[in-house]
Amino acid sequence: MVLIEGGQKVLANFKPELSEYTLGALRRLGVEVELGAAVTSIDADGVVYGDKRIEANTIIWAAGVQASPAAKWLGVEPDRAGRVKVEPDMSVPGLPDVFVVGDTATIAMPDGKPVPGVGDAAKQSGRHAANVIKARLAGDSGAKPFRYKHAGDIATIGKRAAVIDFGWIQLKGWITGGHGDWPISIF
Template sequence: MTTPPSGIPHVVIVGGGFAGLWATRALARDGVRITLVDRRNHHLFQPLLYQVATAGLSAPDIAAPLRHILRGQRNVEVRLGEVIDIDAAARTVTLTDGDSLRYDFLLLASGATHAYFGHDAWAPHAPGLKTLDDALAIRRRLLLAFERAEAAASAEERAAWLDFAIVGGGPTGVELAGTLAEIARHTLRNEFRRIDPAEAKVRLIEAGPRVLASFPESLSARARAQLERLGVEVLTGTPVADIDADGYTLGDARVRSHTVLWAAGVAASPLGALLDAPRDRAGRVLVQPDLSVPGRAELFVAGDLASVQQDGKPVPGVAPAAKQMGAHVARVIRARLRNEPAPTFRYRDFGNLATIGRMAAVVHLGRLKLSGLPAWWFWLFIHIFFLIGFRNRLIVLIDWAWAYWSYQRHARIILGEQRPPLP
């Protein structure tokens, strides 16, 4: 590589998620200067986002300011902003404030957003869960549903407020459904006078043949059984035909419901469309084996925005894969600076985990398959271990210990405009 005029190569990293943050940290001791750009000021531990949405944790428990995380890394500048243009030929990125950053290496790790499979009109009526803003909006929606049911003038309207549907049987959908069932049957017990929260219907709707399709079939069946023991109605092989403010349609059946949550699909960040590079149907950039963009050795894509094939199968869009991609891009940049061959990315699959509710989870680690209480303990400690910062780990451990013994959720505060979507 040609040394830039400043003598110090400039690495621009877009996105402070797992891929972007792990790449930034991996370059801490290298002779580069880094600009980390994110439209939010925090790193989010997304695997526990559903806990904020269901009032189990507060936002600071699973998020930390990027500036605080990187305060000791002197070769990093954090910029709060959003990229609106990329000129690969000139090697510049343009931010919304009009500022332009010239780079020697660029990593796009801006993640993913919700995908409604061509039905974007459903989005206002079935919000998804990707950010803290999403989580707080869903929490408000869930808690207000019980409040509106308490004030409902008719049994029919009360039933509509107490009917909850989660569309999508992946880990997020399973975790939301199981936790919501626990809230209705345990957390809110004896707190209302006109309704019994335990009468709430929680329905998990999956278009495919089974929930947790990425898990072995035996664990998928156990997960379904554990959900049903919690009181969740699981419908598989049943795609949703329509969603509006008054409910949803399954086949020819119309269901009145004021609370539908979306966990069925994701689409890549729109930043991928700014590149002159091939993309897959979900908008993810088809990258080279070293995670660079074809024809652009200095431009990399990682995390949910990258489409990577390994052994004939796509690398999953999970946190461990994003971390490994970020660290790998740092190694490639290091190799480029030394004029050495770039290593090929190889994803190491450490297994799948999903929690279903109190003392219920499934774990798949190679030949090891766990479900029930042992899987729940394993899931608990793995997630606490990977949280950023000691304070976060300590607070989450205390909160979960309290919730375990009391069934209580301390974050049941309704924030924002206390008005539900109009039925």
């Protein structure tokens, strides 16, 4: 199995120690990891990335999804993934009565990083838009900007290893249920 990752590391949004652990865990599982070369074409017999080609019968594309065409319908400029660049209150620029939330919207956090396309962000942005609408109906038009609260990241590697980053604690290793060993590292 060959994993081709366009970025310089796997799980780039995790802390460097967890990213390196994941790379090692994948290699111990027998996965060949190729970093830093984006896939440029796929056909029935293989994959081209960087200046290399691998012959393969089974190719799994896992490099992201495209947003729904809502930006096109609304006539607003989408970002690279087709998402609507919303205002801080989750409304559409120039269309204050239209709100876009979840995976179809893109908005930056105070540090400039985009809000991640995950389930919790979708729920929080939906709740925020609902509160803005409720406040407006009550005559309050001074909506606070959306602030995403990130609870943490978990990724499993194969069947038995995982990396966990809750911000205040990072874990890596494997946990077995039922009979015994829990060789998981905390750092």
